Amino acid sequence: MAIIAFVSQKGGVGKSTLSRALGREAAKSGLSVKIADLDPGQGTTTEWGRIRTAAGIEPVVPVQLYRATADAMVEADRHDLFIIDGPAKTSTATLDIAKAANLVVQPTGASRDDLVPAVREYHALVRKGIPKQRLRLALVRIGTDAEEADARAFLAEAGYNVLPGSLPERPAYRMTQNEGRAVTEVKFATLQKHAEALVQAIIDETVAANI
Amino acid sequence: MANASALKGLAKKNRMGAPPSEEEASRNLDEPEIRAPVDVLTLSAPQPQSSEPPARIDARSLRRTHRTVQFATRVSPEFDRRIREIAFEEGRLLVEVMELALAAYERERGGT
Numbered sequence: 001m002a003i004i005a006f007v008s009q010k011g012g013v014g015k016s017t018l019s020r021a022l023g024r025e026a027a028k029s030g031l032s033v034k035i036a037d038l039d040p041g042q043g044t045t046t047e048w049g050r051i052r053t054a055a056g057i058e059p060v061v062p063v064q065l066y067r068a069t070a071d072a073m074v075e076a077d078r079h080d081l082f083i084i085d086g087p088a089k090t091s092t093a094t095l096d097i098a099k100a101a102n103l104v105v106q107p108t109g110a111s112r113d114d115l116v117p118a119v120r121e122y123h124a125l126v127r128k129g130i131p132k133q134r135l136r137l138a139l140v141r142i143g144t145d146a147e148e149a150d151a152r153a154f155l156a157e158a159g160y161n162v163l164p165g166s167l168p169e170r171p172a173y174r175m176t177q178n179e180g181r182a183v184t185e186v187k188f189a190t191l192q193k194h195a196e197a198l199v200q201a202i203i204d205e206t207v208a209a210n211i
Numbered sequence: 212m213a214n215a216s217a218l219k220g221l222a223k224k225n226r227m228g229a230p231p232s233e234e235e236a237s238r239n240l241d242e243p244e245i246r247a248p249v250d251v252l253t254l255s256a257p258q259p260q261s262s263e264p265p266a267r268i269d270a271r272s273l274r275r276t277h278r279t280v281q282f283a284t285r286v287s288p289e290f291d292r293r294i295r296e297i298a299f300e301e302g303r304l305l306v307e308v309m310e311l312a313l314a315a316y317e318r319e320r321g322g323t
Binding site for chain 1 (some may be wrong): 225226227228229230231232233235236237238239240241242243244245270302
């Protein structure tokens with residue numbers, strides 16, 4: 001059993017995008033997987049799951065909406081992989097999630113406006129006793145290689161591990177998700193490769209962080 | 212002559228500036244979790260699909276869950292302003308405020 005959590009203080013950074021992609025790849029591999037949608041105010045991943053089911057897209061990716069973190073956590077060990085799609089707000093519950101998770105991933109854009117709050121959130125988790133080796137940042141909505149390099153340098157200086165790979169900023173990813181598909185199911189080969197590489201990195205680093 | 216061009220990049224500062232120090236850690240982890248109202252899950256729960264096939268099968272009809280129905284009416288500007296204020300103040304959807312108002316009305320008049 002593994003728990004992988006996507007957290008952030010911000011909305012729209014890519015928590016749901018990566019949760020769905022990881023859920024899809026795990027289901028495709030035959031794992032018993034569930035995505036816990038912990039943002040009942042919006043329920044975007046739940047809605048995505050509904051669209052996917054209605055469209056008959058395989059594999060089925062189970063998604064469940066929970067009122068609160070504690071309600072979700074009691075179910076975590078019933079699955080090979082329990083994915084937490086956190087709310088767009090960190091709180092005491094984020095610490096509970098981080099304590100239970102095998103890997104915590106915080107997606108972030110490459111602007112300083114995105115990176116500074118991301119680092120501050122991880123500083124807070126480390127201060128509360130979460131080991132750095134279980135924390136990762138994922139770069140999403142990347143415009144250019146230079147932008148990605150700057151962001152990587154900034155995060156390395158801050159002392160945090162950044163997942164290899166990134167998601168470029170492309171409308172095709174949004175359109176794919178609008179149809180109930182994951183970004184790893186985008187029809188453009190290059191974009192699919194980017195998404196698959198990032199999801200594979202999440203899987204590999206979860207294994208590496210827990211050996 | 213030695214090629215020293217590789218050293219050029221070393222002096223270059225990160226264009227982003229310095230990251231925040233550990234003393235600048237967020238304080239959000241001390242904030243309580245905002246729990247959703249009980250009725251949110253009810254509103255979001257999948258409902259049985261209608262057995263009637265849609266008149267036309269398209270993306271919209273495939274997405275339709277029959278969880279909600281269209282409800283449109285005209286209201287006074289004062290009603291519109293007030294209900295939006297309440298929804299904003301309490302972090303609720305307009306429909307949630309209307310549902311609570313209906314429940315209060317029914318209690319008040321001794322209904323269900």
